[in-house]
Amino acid sequence: MVRRVLSIQQQDFDVARLQQELVAEEPEMGAVVSFTGYVRGRSGDREVSSMELEHYPGMTERSIEGIIDQAAARWPLLGVTVVHRVGVLTPGSRIVYVGVGSSHRGSAFAAAEYIMDFLKTGAPFWKKETGPTGACWVEARNSDETAARRWRD
Amino acid sequence: MVRRVLSIQQQDFDVARLQQELVAEEPEMGAVVSFTGYVRGRSGDREVSSMELEHYPGMTERSIEGIIDQAAARWPLLGVTVVHRVGVLTPGSRIVYVGVGSSHRGSAFAAAEYIMDFLKTGAPFWKKETGPTGACWVEARNSDETAARRWRD
């Protein structure tokens, strides 16, 4: 079973520490690919002053465990870390971290992108953006569905 | 022109600081993909006790600038950082960092992998591995050429 760290949390995270833990004491580790998502100050042409992230406790963790299992079955991975924040976040804040360690870069890149694509479409998180004219739930994007679907072909 | 940081250096680097500089003050930044390469303790079935990285000063920087230009022409990028170490490194050490920032994750993933593939095949660096039975120059891998070639199709 691939070494894994999974956390849903309100507080910020430290990418260097997460990467250090992913790599630690693993002599075969040759490649780490990480993704960090940030709150942008604009969404389309709306200004965003803050964002609130809601999730479904329990189901979120199960979904992400399942996504990691799928990725580990497809590629030879040495470690996977997924951290996703919830609560109120301001522009420039980190939202999500996905780190994947492997012996070679090809599987690390592929698995990190796979995990992000399925996290976007299969893990129960919802974003509500607040701007000068009020708060709106973010609508799901077709491009995310398309990104996840290409792994099934 | 995409904001860029490029360094060839003997000393280690701090992935959190490099990522912080990549993101700083850019309100459109939504996604950062980073790759970190590490010295592995084994190479095939040979044990590796240390590795020496040689480069061609001048041409190395030009090659990497050209690779970044190509990536920035293909994808809408907000920032690119490439740091490559030279000199003697021991297993577990960081060798290379590629960080790419963009508004959306698709272009950040694609450009980071593109830059790594061309760095592996087009930038003049050479590795010599030292193990219990002596030192050997690392042979170029066909899989790296194949990885770079797929971007041309």
Added chain:
Amino acid sequence: MIKVLFFARIREQLGCDGLEIGFRENMANLAALQASLIAAHEPRWEQVLNAPNVIRAVNQQLADLDHPLSDGDEVAFFPPVTGG
């Protein structure tokens, strides 16, 4: 007893985080449970729960309307996800 949860936009449109309803023989599947919820509330519930992009889960796994239910199940209704 069936535990019913609502999230995000759906939670706000219904003005309800969740509720518990006694399990009855006529709640054999998710469609039947949804019909009981609609019957027991204002017309707004019908519009919200029948909307084409509502996602449903039973015991934290995605489920279609014909998914069978048992006493003690946890059912959730939510909009398409937007995390990451």
Added chain:
Amino acid sequence: MIKVLFFARIREQLGCDGLEIGFRENMANLAALQASLIAAHEPRWEQVLNAPNVIRAVNQQLADLDHPLSDGDEVAFFPPVTGG
């Protein structure tokens, strides 16, 4: 003057980091320069510089053997790269 550099395995096989040679009319291209280098050294240079996977650069850009040379150019010989 042409500045000639050797790197990595090729540097070690030749036992030489680099050298400078006066530019002459008969060094019109990279092939001609390579022939002069081979003619001026031990037979080992021919094996090393003619090996099928040798990479060559002129003024820090990859170049084929028919690449023209001018006085003041920087020429490099090196094996396939293995960084990253």
